[in-house]
Amino acid sequence: MQIKQHPLPHFNERKKPVSALVLHCSAFHEAEAYQSYDDAGVSTHYFIDEDGCLTQMVAEEKRAWHAGVASWREIIEDFNSASVGIELCNMSLGETPYTQAQINTLIPLCQEIIKKYHILPQNVVAHSDIAPMRKMDPGMTFPWQELAQNGIGLWYDVKNADKNKENDVGTLLKQIGYKADDEEETIAAAYAFRRRFLPEEVQIVGNVRELIEHPYPQGKESLLQGEKFLQTLKAVAYSFEQA
Numbered sequence: 001m002q003i004k005q006h007p008l009p010h011f012n013e014r015k016k017p018v019s020a021l022v023l024h025c026s027a028f029h030e031a032e033a034y035q036s037y038d039d040a041g042v043s044t045h046y047f048i049d050e051d052g053c054l055t056q057m058v059a060e061e062k063r064a065w066h067a068g069v070a071s072w073r074e075i076i077e078d079f080n081s082a083s084v085g086i087e088l089c090n091m092s093l094g095e096t097p098y099t100q101a102q103i104n105t106l107i108p109l110c111q112e113i114i115k116k117y118h119i120l121p122q123n124v125v126a127h128s129d130i131a132p133m134r135k136m137d138p139g140m141t142f143p144w145q146e147l148a149q150n151g152i153g154l155w156y157d158v159k160n161a162d163k164n165k166e167n168d169v170g171t172l173l174k175q176i177g178y179k180a181d182d183e184e185e186t187i188a189a190a191y192a193f194r195r196r197f198l199p200e201e202v203q204i205v206g207n208v209r210e211l212i213e214h215p216y217p218q219g220k221e222s223l224l225q226g227e228k229f230l231q232t233l234k235a236v237a238y239s240f241e242q243a
């Protein structure tokens, strides 16, 4: 795999071993993305441009600054120490599809990282999964199912919904890994869940600024309802608990 080096100075030493892979997107091509990360004092290990070109910005063994305040399963603090971050260029923040060239670069890169650090399939996550109240990337067109078919992360079979006896939305979201300790967190997690596992039911926002400023619809309790949502949630939670 050909990797371009464009090092950012925003990193430090890891305080724990790598146990998660976080997928992101930015509405920039590589050069502008580099500049915007540098200006903001943040970073990522890898960046994949629309043409599939792969750039490394921080060495994998170092702690890049991509996740921010985040929580998933057993990782409840210092997500940056515990994860590798990959950013992909998507000018609509994932509301229009990624290019095949990007996916062709992404799949072997993820496979290599997962193998190297023995990352559990449950811990291959969207930025929006681990920080649903703040983030919406990599967006609803991100090809999670295709990735799962290539051994990256998990998908689900809706037929398994009945095997999960739990019916409480908050508990099911927690079985998957989301932080859902109060109603607002649960609504944000349900929205992140829908965008990852039921994107065909989610309304396209179509405005990058709006997506950044309002990563989830605040107070929208209807996001916790619906038979298809509940069945999908139960099936996903089953697949996360069985893996």
Ligand SMILES: [Zn+2]
Residues within 6 Å of the ligand: 023, 024, 025, 066, 127, 135, 137
């Ligand atoms: Zn992100």
